[in-house]
Amino acid sequence: MPADLLHPTAREHSVQPLDGRTEAPRTGRSTLLVIASMLTLAASVAAGVRLGTADIGWADLTRTVGARLGLGAAPLPPLVDSLIWDLRLPRVLMAALVGASLAVCGTVLQAVTRNALADPYLLGVSSGASTGAVVVVVLGVGTHALGVTGGALVGALLSFGLLLALLRRTGLDSVRIVLTGVVVGQLFTALTSLVLMASADADTTRAITHWLLGSMAPARWEAVVVCAIVTPLGLVAAWLCAGSLDALAFGADTAASLGVAVRRSRMLLLVVTAVLTSVAVATVGAIGFVGLIVPHGMRFLVGPLHRGLLPAAALAGAVFLVWTDTLARVAFAPRELPVGVITALLGVPLFLLVLRRRGEL
Numbered sequence: 001m002p003a004d005l006l007h008p009t010a011r012e013h014s015v016q017p018l019d020g021r022t023e024a025p026r027t028g029r030s031t032l033l034v035i036a037s038m039l040t041l042a043a044s045v046a047a048g049v050r051l052g053t054a055d056i057g058w059a060d061l062t063r064t065v066g067a068r069l070g071l072g073a074a075p076l077p078p079l080v081d082s083l084i085w086d087l088r089l090p091r092v093l094m095a096a097l098v099g100a101s102l103a104v105c106g107t108v109l110q111a112v113t114r115n116a117l118a119d120p121y122l123l124g125v126s127s128g129a130s131t132g133a134v135v136v137v138v139l140g141v142g143t144h145a146l147g148v149t150g151g152a153l154v155g156a157l158l159s160f161g162l163l164l165a166l167l168r169r170t171g172l173d174s175v176r177i178v179l180t181g182v183v184v185g186q187l188f189t190a191l192t193s194l195v196l197m198a199s200a201d202a203d204t205t206r207a208i209t210h211w212l213l214g215s216m217a218p219a220r221w222e223a224v225v226v227c228a229i230v231t232p233l234g235l236v237a238a239w240l241c242a243g244s245l246d247a248l249a250f251g252a253d254t255a256a257s258l259g260v261a262v263r264r265s266r267m268l269l270l271v272v273t274a275v276l277t278s279v280a281v282a283t284v285g286a287i288g289f290v291g292l293i294v295p296h297g298m299r300f301l302v303g304p305l306h307r308g309l310l311p312a313a314a315l316a317g318a319v320f321l322v323w324t325d326t327l328a329r330v331a332f333a334p335r336e337l338p339v340g341v342i343t344a345l346l347g348v349p350l351f352l353l354v355l356r357r358r359g360e361l
Helices: 008-014 023-050 058-068 078-112 125-139 147-167 174-199 202-212 221-240 242-248 252-257 262-284 290-302 306-330 339-357
Strands: none
Touching (some): 023 058, 023 078, 023 306, 078 221, 078 242, 078 262, 078 290, 125 147, 125 174, 125 262, 147 174, 147 262, 174 202, 221 242, 221 262, 242 252, 290 339
């Protein structure tokens, strides 16, 4: 297959020498980057807890965590302790987990669809998950059987299934995927608006509209625990399919010739993506462009091989959303911006840049 006909990710694979002389340095660089990202994430979480309209010192943070974990530290006054433990810490941890989930989703979707512009938000998956969650909250459909997360998962799967059905005859051309994803996203956005306007009162509509823009404010420990279970499982599932993702970058036919069960691998990876997206959306709303921004930056730093790219993207996505949410909290304090607004302001220029570099703008 001529190198100039390959997807950009596949072209990067195609120039790797067979003796492994290039892969070994890149593997070492990926390991160092992951370690550096873990340290950066820990520092970012601590800084994110401290920053806000009320100043929190390092000593206050250490005492609260120590007292809550039973390490013998003297507890702080109840108001400060609650501010740190019940509001700031779960919010920052949720931002890290959601950022990691969306970055992994973007990385997987870009390989599966062979489209550098793929992202849960752009492909309509986030909109579908939002519709499913809103239907459960407003109409009470399946409240006991599904819950908000289950409704979001059903909506995400329906939107992705509709996307694949619409692309079945035309193929996975990059422009068609993005355009069809936008159409699917608009459809589910319209359905969400219809449900809100028809059945919700003014207060509910206002609250859900703010939530749909993406906000970490509702994050509580119960939701953090769910994300803390789902996100690592999703990352591990995607990482175990790293070889399949590398092969899928060359296309379905080439992947099949390399022994990859294309249909099964695609379905598994798409379900993983839908689950991660639905859990994130059900908790904090639809946050766009994280899955677009982070994978491109990490692919530039560690290369296209997914065994190193996936953990690097997860950690970078966590750091990115922690700082983005911190900016959303402090930029116009005491008023708080939805974090989805910040990510869109950062993501739209990158989206246009990627389109221009690919000669599609």
